[in-house]
Amino acid sequence: MAEGSLAALIDSLRRLPGIGAKSAQRLAFHLLQHDREGAQRLAQALQAASTSVRHCERCHTFTEAPVCDICLDPQRDARLLCVVESPADRAALERTGSYRGLYFVLMGRISPLDGLGARDIGVGELLQRAGDGVTEEVIVATNFTAEGEATAHVIGEALKARGLKVTRLARGVPIGSELEYVDLGTIAHALSDRR
Amino acid sequence: MAEGSLAALIDSLRRLPGIGAKSAQRLAFHLLQHDREGAQRLAQALQAASTSVRHCERCHTFTEAPVCDICLDPQRDARLLCVVESPADRAALERTGSYRGLYFVLMGRISPLDGLGARDIGVGELLQRAGDGVTEEVIVATNFTAEGEATAHVIGEALKARGLKVTRLARGVPIGSELEYVDLGTIAHALSDRR
Numbered sequence: 295m296a297e298g299s300l301a302a303l304i305d306s307l308r309r310l311p312g313i314g315a316k317s318a319q320r321l322a323f324h325l326l327q328h329d330r331e332g333a334q335r336l337a338q339a340l341q342a343a344s345t346s347v348r349h350c351e352r353c354h355t356f357t358e359a360p361v362c363d364i365c366l367d368p369q370r371d372a373r374l375l376c377v378v379e380s381p382a383d384r385a386a387l388e389r390t391g392s393y394r395g396l397y398f399v400l401m402g403r404i405s406p407l408d409g410l411g412a413r414d415i416g417v418g419e420l421l422q423r424a425g426d427g428v429t430e431e432v433i434v435a436t437n438f439t440a441e442g443e444a445t446a447h448v449i450g451e452a453l454k455a456r457g458l459k460v461t462r463l464a465r466g467v468p469i470g471s472e473l474e475y476v477d478l479g480t481i482a483h484a485l486s487d488r489r
Numbered sequence: 490m491a492e493g494s495l496a497a498l499i500d501s502l503r504r505l506p507g508i509g510a511k512s513a514q515r516l517a518f519h520l521l522q523h524d525r526e527g528a529q530r531l532a533q534a535l536q537a538a539s540t541s542v543r544h545c546e547r548c549h550t551f552t553e554a555p556v557c558d559i560c561l562d563p564q565r566d567a568r569l570l571c572v573v574e575s576p577a578d579r580a581a582l583e584r585t586g587s588y589r590g591l592y593f594v595l596m597g598r599i600s601p602l603d604g605l606g607a608r609d610i611g612v613g614e615l616l617q618r619a620g621d622g623v624t625e626e627v628i629v630a631t632n633f634t635a636e637g638e639a640t641a642h643v644i645g646e647a648l649k650a651r652g653l654k655v656t657r658l659a660r661g662v663p664i665g666s667e668l669e670y671v672d673l674g675t676i677a678h679a680l681s682d683r684r
Binding site: 298299300302309310311315317321322338339343344347356399401433487 | 493494495497498500501502504505506507512514515516517518519520521522524525527528529530531532533535536537538539541542553565572575576580596598620
């Protein structure tokens with residue numbers, strides 16, 4: 295039933311990750327029926343962000359300045375460098391309020407199936423960044439998925455070869471969980487990493 | 490962590506129905522990291538649709554012309570008028586391929602909690618449309634929710650008072666379902682409406 299610019303809008307929404315054909319139609323109808331102002335505002339926000347947001351020259355996170363706030367903050371401990379897969383992961387770590395070092399944001403993770411190798415995710419830039427003479431420890435905080443683990447392995451080996459101390463976030467039982475319902479791999483890790 | 494235009498983008502995305510804070514952040518990061526072209530395309534699609542899409546003068550569905558394709562189609566049976574809550578419902582009925590009459594799209598449903606009464610959803614326009622002298626039967630196809638049923642009741646009474654035949658979509662057991670797992674209200678309806 296959708297024609298012209300309505301069909302184009304539904305199609306553009308459907309290309310977003312996690313938005314299927316039905317959701318795209320529902321979103322388009324909602325915007326046109328109840329919130330044209332919201333549609334205009336979203337259009338402007340997309341336009342503005344996609345032209346003005348760039349990557350921090352030091353850590354590669356999103357920022358509108360050449361270097362991001364955290365990289366510029368003299369209060370942060372420059373001897374610690376935490377490597378994450380995405381700006382969202384950096385945000386999650388930052389929200390814990392328990393990390394005072396710097397970050398390096400990879401462009402994703404090594405994923406042979408998607409044709410993404412070490413070069414594509416910026417491992418070269420990471421090695422350069424970590425070799426600044428100030429960094430002492432690199433905390434590898436890639437995800438605990440198969441691809442994240444593989445990425446952690448590749449990064450870890452490369453960094454160790456350059457004489458840097460490399461650590462990984464602890465694996466263990468999540469807070470608030472009952473052992474009965476925790477998967478066995480996690481329990482096994484929690485057991486071997488007991489302290 | 491998000492600042493300026495990135496924060497504005499996340500905020501605009503979060504106002505979409507069904508998109509929470511996490512999804513909004515994920516969508517924004519995805520667009521900026523992997524698909525700036527998609528962001529631009531979506532911005533243009535939003536802009537174009539929100540300026541050029543309007544409501545059909547006869548049935549109130551979305552269209553770019555003054556009157557929509559279905560209302561203009563001489564092959565459709567003008568004696569039948571099907572009332573739905575939204576363009577999405579119209580699209581669903583149309584996809585069945587088993588209806589050859591015309592439609593009237595309400596602006597939602599009567600919902601006292603949201604402050605939406607008969608006037609807000611366009612019942613007046615419906616009465617005017619149905620009173621064109623050609624319409625013989627009005628099929629009320631509002632949703633089978635409490636609000637949809639209330640809307641159907643209000644519309645039905647108003648239309649009957651004007652001497653029109655009013656019918657409602659059949660309630661019953663969905664195709665492919667096992668009685669054991671169908672809710673009791675539905676089975677009771679299917680029983681009383683047996684044929």
